[in-house]
Amino acid sequence: MELNFGTEHDTKRIEESIYKDPLTRTGVTIPGYKEKSVSNTPANIGTRASLIDAHPLRYTIDSMPAKNVNVVYKYMVDSTKTFRYTVEHVDGGGNTLRAVHTIVKRAEQPINAQAENISGYKFDHYEIDHTTGWNSHIAAGDNPRLVGLDGAAGNLIVSDNPLSTSPNPGVFAAYMPNQDVKIKYVYTSDSSSNLVRRYLDAYRDKVLDSGITQVTPGTTYNLSINYTDKLYGYTWDPAVSRVDFTPTGYGESFNTTNGDITGNMPLALSGVNGIRADYKLGLDLSKWRDVEFRVTTDPNFNHGSVNPIATGAPTKVLVSDGSTAGGAAAYNFNRLQAENYVPTTSANRYYMFEGWYMDAAATIPVTGSTFWNTDTAPIIIYAKFVEDPSQWFDINFAAGSNGSISAPATLHVPYDYTWNQIALQLPTATPVANYIFNGWKDPNGTPMQATSTLTNHATYTAIFSQDPNTWGTNTGNITPTGRIGNDGSGEIVIDGTTPGNVYVISDPNGNIVAVVPGDSVGNRTVVPNLIPGAHYNVQEGTPDTVATVGQPISSITGTSVSTPQDVYVPTVDSNYNIGYDPDNDGMAQIVINPADPDADYALIDENGNVVPYPGSDNGWMTPVGNNPSTVTFNNLNPNETYTVVARKKGDSSIPNPLTKLPDGNQIIANPGDMADAPKYVVETKDGSVVSVGTTKCRKRYI
Incomplete structure (x- = not known):
């Protein structure tokens, strides 16, 4: 079966690059389906990623050719996703004549229905609900993408005979779209004085069965409950049962002990065409069992939790007593899903929900047709969680030359683990004599670090090097x-x-x-x-x-x-001069020449205060000019000792020059001594003088 989820067109210039992802990787959902494959025509243009790639099924063209390219993404049915298929049987006034039948189906599974023989009624027509299941939504802007019975995305209907005059009256057959479907069969009454009796679940107001008894107008009726096979699991319960009549005022009543009813059928002249009696029945508890949902006790498959059931969700399941009626009426697992018995689950990281099981060890799977027999013990259904194959890697280990490794030769680990997270699981590396183990490398020869990521199916090699103590x-x-x-x-x-x-x-x-x-x-x-x-x-x-x-x-x-x-x-060496400040009489200045153009400089006086200058960054001065760059500190007190400090240009992690004081160099601002006096560099560390050296006539060796 071929269905169309939509078509997109992109126009690209020649040699322009382009890539396309499946709809499900672009934020568009396709309920009931999952990615399968990608193909392109011509087949020799572009590259296609695999399902386990970081960008699954991505199609990439690095350079657009001078021809059209057609890319087809295929999707397959996701067997874990189901939709509701509902069939109703009602009279012309919308009154339910049979129990509403709802089952769950996967996309593309066969669905069918036909008219039923209901006493006192005849089939007129059926209607397919157009609010769900009918319309396809496959336009470019549609999200989610839905296939409907309207045929716009592909023909799903096999047989459609909606009228009583059709070749096969009331026969409907189709394949399930990826949305809920509802069909309503409508019947007309074949008598003007019918006593319509409907039997409903007193707890959920659900119609179980219905029938018509013809009563002569103006006569009295006396009837007991007609316990057909459709009422299996139900009984008259004085604590909750009752009968509701429509219309009222015609001598109607019911026996509170057993549900017998009596009343008068109105004359035709009254304008009333019949009476409806709705029986609200209780549960025959011998045919119902409580149901519980738990996580399997197997530690290999308990990586998740069962979420609380929704408020008001049912907890009792109709089971079989071994009779034909019991086997036909007992709820199967499909029905439990359709009627909201089944809670949702939450898988732990790296795991996924795999399914429901009958036993605590998760060895007997629950199928859609699974049902249960009568017993006093509750039904317990177990959730099984397995590894999500897209979130696990298998990596290998090998020994390089001059050494060996112990087991394991492979590891099965989560896909986003770093090297440090598997450190305790790594094989033991043993070098031969006169060699030492020198770490691991990836297939590209890159040494593995604590934060290194892993690659699926990669082989990591133990490296052995010469022992420096032996080889010198x-x-x-x-x-x-x-x-x-x-x-x-x-x-x-x-x-x-x-x-x-x-x-x-x-x-x-x-x-x-x-x-x-x-x-x-x-x-x-x-x-x-x-x-x-x-x-x-x-x-x-x-x-x-x-x-x-x-x-x-x-x-x-x-x-x-x-x-x-x-x-x-040092901050400075021989690259500074002391002189008189030409702009401030009697004051000295220090000029660093050349100054590092990639550094900032600051000056601290002998009292431990940062010397401020207009335009500086809290005292930090940026060199000006180039080849060479210079920094000038002016308006200084002669003969006072100053400390020059430096930082990387614009380094905001060192806003206060005082934090660099231990790494600074002291300079005495004595311009009169500059002519003949040698320059000294005082090295300090942690506030103490480490060394004092002259820089006069210093030679450089490069």
């Missing part, structure tokens, strides 16, 4: 020194480096800020472009070391990586 590849025998570069930025000179080794620079918070290889010539490597006035940590790693700027040092991998060494980069 120990690291860390280096001497790093901080200085100011030619453009005013910070530099670290690392002496004792090895060509091919990797050098990792990190800040005091453990974040990697630079990764450089050892200089290919000699044993000195320079790390440029660092922020002045700060402490850094330097580590040396073997050539296989992998480190990424912006990541924490805990992410570094390699055969041998040394422990961090602290190094201080």
Whole structure:
């Protein structure tokens, strides 16, 4: 059967990219159906994703060809979704003559109905309710997409004979659309003086059966309840039963003990064409059982819960006593679903509701035709929850050269787990002699970190490297020194480096800020472009070391990586001048030249106060100009000691210059001494003087 859920057209320019997803991935629902496949014509254009892809069944064209492309998405019936099919039998006044028959059906399942022989009535016609089940909704803006019996989305009706004069009067046959369907059979009375008796459930006001007894107008009727097979499970219960007459005022009454009725049939001249007696019957409790819904006790399938039943939902089920009438009347599971006995369920994350079962171990499934027999114990129906296959991955493990791994060789894990979440389940890696285990890598050779995500069916390999203690590849025998570069930025000179080794620079918070290889010539490597006035940590790693700027040092991998060494980069070195302030008589000024264009500078006086300047950011001054950039601090008291500090340009995490005081350099604002006096750099750490050194005639080695 081929049904059409709609057609869309897109116009794209040649070489323009485009992708399309199934309707169900674009916020449009198709009740009762789920995704199946995608195809395209011509077949050699574009790519199609699988059902387990991150974008299931996505069709992608990277470059639109100079021809039309037709994409067809196919959907299949979802066997877990059902719709209500209801058949009613009423007279011309809308009075129910038979119990309303409602069952649940999956989309495309056969449905049928036909007129019944009801005493005192004859079939006239049937009506298909156009408020539900009839109209198709498959236009571009429709949501949800619905197939109806109107034939707009495909022909679902097999036999349609709505009139008593049709070739097969009252016979209806079709396939279920993906929405509820209701058909109403209408009958006309064949007598003008009928006593219509209807039998209803006293608790739910549901019609169970009906019949007509012809009574001569002007005579008295005396009738007892006619217990047909359709009244199986019901009886007269003085506590709740009664008879309602329409119309009243004609000597009608009922026996409160057994439900016998008596009354007078009105004369035709009265204008009344008959009497209706509605019996409200109670339950024969020997043929009813309470029903409960629970979760299976099997720990492999109890990953969910049963939601509370709706307020007012029924809890007693009509069961069979083994008789023919009992077998025909007993409620099956389809009826329980149609009449709202069955609660909804909630699956835990990574799981899905699989179905209902007869036993606590969830080995005997409940089917739509399942019914129950009489018993004093309640019926217990168990929910089973299984893994949602779209939310689980299978990953594999292998050993690289020079080592082996223990079991397990595979793991079955949730799709969004990170490497850290499976750390305790990983195989044990054992190197051969003179080698060490050096972590895991993904199929692309990327080292696995704690936050690394997983790929379905991927193989992760244990890496084994030479033991540095055996092979002489120990690291860390280096001497790093901080200085100011030619453009005013910070530099670290690392002496004792090895060509091919990797050098990792990190800040005091453990974040990697630079990764450089050892200089290919000699044993000195320079790390440029660092922020002045700060402490850094330097580590040396073997050539296989992998480190990424912006990541924490805990992410570094390699055969041998040394422990961090602290190094201080001064705020200023020989790149400043002290002179008289040309704009403020008798005052001094300090000019940093060159200043790091990627840094901000501030000045703190000897009393611990930030020196304010107009236009500064709480004292932070941004260098001006370029090649070189400069910062000028003017209007200073001669012979007073000032501390210059620095931060990364615009770094809002350091709003107060005082927090950088331990990393600053002190300068005495004595312009008279600048002609002959050497310059000194005082290095402080945590508020204490670490070193004092002259910078006069300083030589640079690069």
